[in-house]
Amino acid sequence: MIHPHLWTVMCLSTAVSAVTVVYPRIGGSETLTCQCPDHQCQRVYWYRILHGNDTPQFLVFCNSANYVNYGAGFNDTRFKAQAQEGSRIIYSLRITGLRKDEAGFYSCVLSSQKLSSPEDLLPPGYYIRPGEHPPTMPPPIKTTKPTKPQLCKSNHQPSKGCSTSVLWPGVGVLLALAMTLISTLYYYSRLPKKCRHNFAKRMQL
Structure with missing residues (x-):
């Protein structure tokens, strides 16, 4: 006892x-x-x-x-x-x-x-603990590093993901210049010959 x-x-x-x-x-x-x-x-x-x-x-x-x-x-x-x-x-x-x-x-x-x-x-x-099995460890969680955003440089060939952001603004500027030039030529061509002569003379002065 x-x-x-x-x-x-x-x-x-x-x-x-x-x-x-x-x-x-x-x-x-x-x-x-x-x-x-x-x-x-x-x-x-x-x-x-x-x-x-x-x-x-x-x-x-x-x-x-x-x-x-x-x-x-x-x-x-x-x-x-x-x-x-x-x-x-x-x-x-x-x-x-x-x-x-x-x-x-x-x-x-x-x-x-x-x-x-x-x-x-x-x-x-x-x-x-007879007849039991040890607990299994969960698999390790894999973490991925965040990717840095790619910077677009004008003096280099655009990398993937940057071509769209560089191309469309350039196209827009060219279209605007072309429309301005066409409008000026069209307006100038519609003027009488005498007016065009005076306008050119003023531009030379």
């Missing part, structure tokens, strides 16, 4: 731990690790909170001497806990035969005489 206050600590760990999401297949296995920051963690408590249920379930207790004690309804057939000692103590929990209804948050609580901060006693947990 776990002391009642430990259940509160377990629930708080879901908020302070950095969760790692894993996607094992249905019937597959997953190995979870819980590393002590130093060599003083002599015990670990593994637990889980299933998806859609806010009640923590105690899975197994393990100490540094590999003494194991399982919670009600759990055994070493599918849940195998052990400790590996070295420069640090690493506790592991291997779960086999994962089912769809076992999706949820899995983690551990360390017990140490020296460590007291939640960051040390509550290592990052795991969110197990």
Whole structure:
């Protein structure tokens, strides 16, 4: 049995731990690790909170001497806990035969005489999602650079898109000059010969 206050600590760990999401297949296995920051963690408590249920379930207790004690309804057939000692103590929990209804948050609580901060006693947990697939990243969006407008220069051959703006004003000017010249000649040709002579004489003066 776990002391009642430990259940509160377990629930708080879901908020302070950095969760790692894993996607094992249905019937597959997953190995979870819980590393002590130093060599003083002599015990670990593994637990889980299933998806859609806010009640923590105690899975197994393990100490540094590999003494194991399982919670009600759990055994070493599918849940195998052990400790590996070295420069640090690493506790592991291997779960086999994962089912769809076992999706949820899995983690551990360390017990140490020296460590007291939640960051040390509550290592990052795991969110197990059996039978699901990792989300795919959307394809990157390609951006095109805006094209600069082409400037039309009179001393160069007009580029594409500029020929129309250059040609039509020139045509208009030529037509206006032609109409003015035709009108002047027509008006001058209609004058009597004497008037044309006087008009030319005045123009010479």
